[in-house]
Structures are given as C-alpha cells and as structure tokens.
C-alpha cells in the first residue's frame with residue numbers, strides 16, 4: 001500500500017497535478033473506465049488511484065467520457081420444449097394418481113382437498129432439499145429459487161391448514177393415505193430433480209394445473225352454498241392479517257397493473273368461504289405460472305407477455321392434449337397477461 005501511495009505522490013509532484021484542472025492534464029478514459037495517462041512515453045494505468053481521482057472530479061472534467069449505453073435486455077430465448085416420452089410419463093403418473101384420488105373421494109370434497117394439498121406441497125420440499133445439498137457443496141446459484149420455493153411451500157401449508165380447519169383431516173385413514181403418498185412422492189421428486197430439473201418442475205406444473213381446475217370446478221358448483229359459510233380463522237389470519245412478504249415473494253409473474261408489485265393487494269376481501277377458495281384457486285395459478293417458466297426458460301419470471309403451458313417437441317401429442325382439454329371445457333390453458 002505504501003508503494004502505491006509513493007507512486008501516486010511521485011506522479012502528482014512530477015506533473016504538477018495538484019492545483020491544476022484535471023482536464024488540462026490530458027487524462028483520458030480507456031476501456032473499462034480505466035484512466036490512462038502518458039508519462040515519459042509510458043502509459044500508466046491508474047486503477048489503484050481511480051477512487052481518489054473520481055472523488056475530486058467536477059462534472060465536465062472529462063468531456064471525452066461518454067457514459068456507456070445502458071445494457072439492453074438480452075433477447076428472450078425460445079422456450080425449451082419437452083421430450084414427448086418424458087411429457088407422457090409425467091402426464092400419465094400425475095393424471096393416474098389424481099384420478100384415483102378423485103374416485104376414492106368422489107363426494108368428500110374437504111378430505112379430497114386435504115389429500116391433494118398434502119401431496120402437492122411435497123415437491124417444494126424436494127426442490128429445497130436438493131438445492132440445499134448443492135449449496136452445501138459450494139453451488140450458491142439457487143438462492144433466489146430457494147426463497148421462492150420456501151414461499152410456495154408456506155402458501156401450500158396454509159391451504160392445508162384451511163382444509164384441516166374444514167374437517168378434511170378428521171379421518172385417520174385419510175391422514176394415513178395422504179402422508180404415505182407424500183412420503184413416497186417426496187423421494188421420487190428428489191430423484192427426478194437430481195436427474196432433470198425440467199422434468200421435476202413439469203410434474204408440479206401438471207399438479208398445479210389440476211389444483212386450479214379442482215378449485216375452479218368446486219367454486220362453480222358450490223357458489224351459492226359457499227357464500228353462506230363463514231371464513232375460517234386461519235384463512236383470515238393468512239390472507240388478511242399476516243405480513244404478505246412471503247406471499248408476494250412467490251408471485252413471480254406480473255398479473256397486475258399495480259406498480260408496487262404487491263400482489264397480495266389484489267386478493268379479494270374475505271366475506272365468506274367462497275372468497276377463501278377464490279384465493280386458494282388463484283394461488284395455484286401463481287404456482288403454475290412460475291413452474292411453466294422454470295420448465296421452459298429455467299427462470300421463474302419468464303419473458304414478458306404471459307405464460308403458456310409446457311409443450312412437447314415435434315409431435316402431435318401436445319395438440320391432441322390441448323384439443324382434449326378444450327373439449328373437457330376446463331384448464332388453465334394458456335394464460336395471457338391482460339396488462340402486458
């Protein structure tokens with residue numbers, strides 16, 4: 001350090017630096033903002049004294065110093081499609097399990113929701129576990145995802161608590177079924193996530209699609225009755241009283257014209273159990289959007305302009321599935337951001 005100071009003093013005294021306008025000294029700004037000067041035919045790079053130099057500069061001292069243009073946004077990459085065999089395998093697994101649960105719990109909505117919520121939140125634990133392990137071995141790239149996945153898991157926990165408050169977990173048989181499935185599914189997602197993040201995120205994309213449809217259908221079928229039922233305490237606490245920091249954290253895709261980005265502000269006020277289920281349904285859509293982007297762009301926010309469900313590569317399969325979904329009259333389909 002003393003050498004640097006000595007070098008600086010030598011330069012200043014040799015060239016009459018002190019007291020003279022800096023521009024008059026012929027300083028130039030080179031690449032990377034380094035100030036270069038010619039002294040005795042040699043170019044001195046003054047990286048080390050740059051902070052001192054800039055701290056004493058006046059505006060206009062360096063007229064030949066145009067600020068570099070702001071970096072333009074990188075071009076949006078095309079979405080990554082999925083191998084159709086992987087897509088079909090995931091779809092078959094999720095649809096089969098979902099159909100079995102719906103068959104077993106045909107007329108028992110709250111136990112059905114309890115089982116679905118218990119299983120549907122497990123993938124977020126699995127992602128977090130793998131990301132934590134990678135972090136342990138020095139990979140620090142997953143920090144932002146870890147925070148979002150934790151916020152998603154916390155949101156799903158509150159869905160589960162709401163279902164429990166409605167009696168969804170009253171039976172020990174239902175609890176045993178749900179917890180056994182969750183245990184097995186956790187390890188399955190861990191394995192898949194190790195091999196292919198895209199495949200693991202796609203599994204959840206399919207689950208969240210089902211979750212949205214399930215609650216949407218339930219709301220349409222039971223609107224009148226739900227509007228007469230009270231709001232569970234846990235729902236009021238979570239949606240109205242708690243700090244919404246974690247809630248806003250998992251809403252990664254803008255769907256609002258609010259500049260604040262506080263997505264929690266657009267949640268409907270809770271006047272009845274109907275509003276609670278509207279909130280739960282909309283939360284599932286937020287999860288779905290984030291997962292679609294992770295599958296296709298390896299990014300939670302994705303490109304502007306809305307979200308499209310994941311597709312397969314070069315086969316008719318995806319079109320067939322879309323057609324089938326249209327005929328069934330449901331599904332998230334392709335969400336287009338109305339505010340973009």
Ligand SMILES: [Fe+2]
Pocket residue numbers: 117120155156159211284
């Ligand atoms: Fe949920």
Ligand SMILES: [Fe+2]
Pocket residue numbers: 120156208211283284287
């Ligand atoms: Fe969800």
